[in-house]
């Protein structure tokens with residue numbers, strides 16, 4: 001019956017609007033019975049008992065009042081259901097975004113972005129008809145037939161028995177059809193998610209696809225996926241139509257049986273006109289809510305399929321925040337940061353990406369981490385940024401375990417400049433202020449000057465208000481790097497993590513960026529992933545990583561004096577000029 005325990009829990013967490021909706025719907029059921037009774041009475045008086053004709057205006061007045069009440073309660077029922085649904089959607093939306101924000105980029109990177117956005121946006125939207133229509137209808141399809149039965153059985157037990165005997169056929173068919181349809185709805189949902197992910201992937205990689213001449217292949221794959229989606233949607237729709245047809249059939253046959261037996265008994269004089277008309281009027285309304293439930297059955301299935309996508313993401317809620325284990329007292333970031341036997345093993349990997357490693361970063365110093373590709377450098381910075389957690393061992397700041405500090409509180413003390421800074425499709429000003437929205441105009445201007453962006457901004461007709469395009473598409477690589485450095489100046493955090501931002505730039509630009517970075521690093525604890533060895537000679541400590549473990553560590557002078565990776569790499573760099 002598409003009753004998902006996880007979804008029902010959302011209803012019971014804020015039951016008031018739904019209870020309001022169900023009470024209003026039940027009042028509507030009672031009003032329906034009263035309407036039928038009044039109508040029958042008026043018709044009976046008009047045609048058969050004209051001696052009571054004086055009472056007709058009163059009955060008509062009552063009929064009008066009951067009709068008004070019925071309209072009012074159905075409107076209230078819908079409003080209340082919508083209110084409850086909106087609040088559930090809002091709650092789910094913020095829970096999902098909070099989970100993703102707190103699990104960080106490592107979680108979102110492990111999923112297809114299109115798939116995630118389908119889960120968040122379409123998934124939550126799919127729950128709208130589930131809560132606003134399916135759930136209230138489910139209750140109404142129980143309450144209204146019971147109310148009608150309660151009115152019919154005392155007047156005409158035989159008709160009551162027929163109604164009672166045919167009604168369960170509708171939910172029975174619904175369950176049987178629903179079992180077959182659920183798998184198909186889930187398949188349809190998965191195809192849509194996959195298609196969204198694939199489509200976004202193609203859009204983002206369009207330049208690469210064009211250059212490799214592969215865009216047509218991808219378009220063909222999208223067409224294939226769309227076709228698969230069309231086919232699975234048609235299957236679901238076929239089942240939905242089949243279920244509607246079956247339910248209509250049961251309703252129609254039930255109504256016909258009642259009509260025939262009432263007609264025969266009326267002709268034989270075994271039933272009075274008022275009762276016969278009353279039962280006949282109520283019979284279609286007896287089946288109506290059950291038939292309506294059939295038409296909303298698809299909404300119910302979609303809701304359960306959406307829940308199957310949404311709840312696995314929400315399961316991470318408990319991992320993303322540990323309020324009980326975390327202290328929220330202010331953190332002093334200007335203390336030694338120690339990696340103590342830290343190991344990291346990514347899910348699905350058999351080997352550690354890092355560790356065990358132990359080292360200490362003294363406050364106010366510059367630590368460079370170098371090593372071949374895949375050595376574990378980025379993993380170290382991800383740990384520091386609290387995007388991932390050690391599989392074993394721990395990182396401490398002074399006396400405190402880093403894990404005991406809420407991630408958001410810790411991240412406030414860090415500025416991060418990566419090789420490919422993420423720029424948003426908004427103005428330059430907004431992109432800069434993302435680092436610290438309350439930065440003053442003077443701080444903003446100083447950051448722009450220190451990162452060498454003044455000339456660029458002065459040359460733009462709209463200056464800081466210029467929209468820079470998706471992922472900064474209207475900026476050059478060097479300008480994007482400057483913007484990232486300017487953000488770090490604005491952030492003004494005591495800890496600076498640099499995934500060497502100048503490694504892919506030309507020597508002239510590199511020199512200029514290095515100058516800005518030097519100013520930025522002053523007085524801060526800096527951890528830099530270095531790709532060009534000439535930029536780290538002045539580091540207080542150089543850590544050489546190899547296959548996740550520390551191969552060498554020391555200052556440039558210490559390391560250059562010893563045989564090993566650092567000396568060989570430095571010599572090669574000098575020879576090749578890299």
Ligand SMILES: Nc1ncnc2c1ncn2[C@@H]1O[C@H](COP(=O)(O)OP(=O)(O)OP(=O)(O)O)[C@@H](O)[C@H]1O
Nearest residue numbers: 346347349353371372373374375376377378379380
């Ligand atoms: N999210 C992830 N899931 C699974 N494995 C990962 C993930 N991120 C990194 N790895 C693996 O962990 C190891 C270390 O990766 P890491 O990115 O830390 O290396 P790196 O030294 O920064 O490399 P590079 O210089 O090429 O950026 C690699 O073998 C990599 O394949």
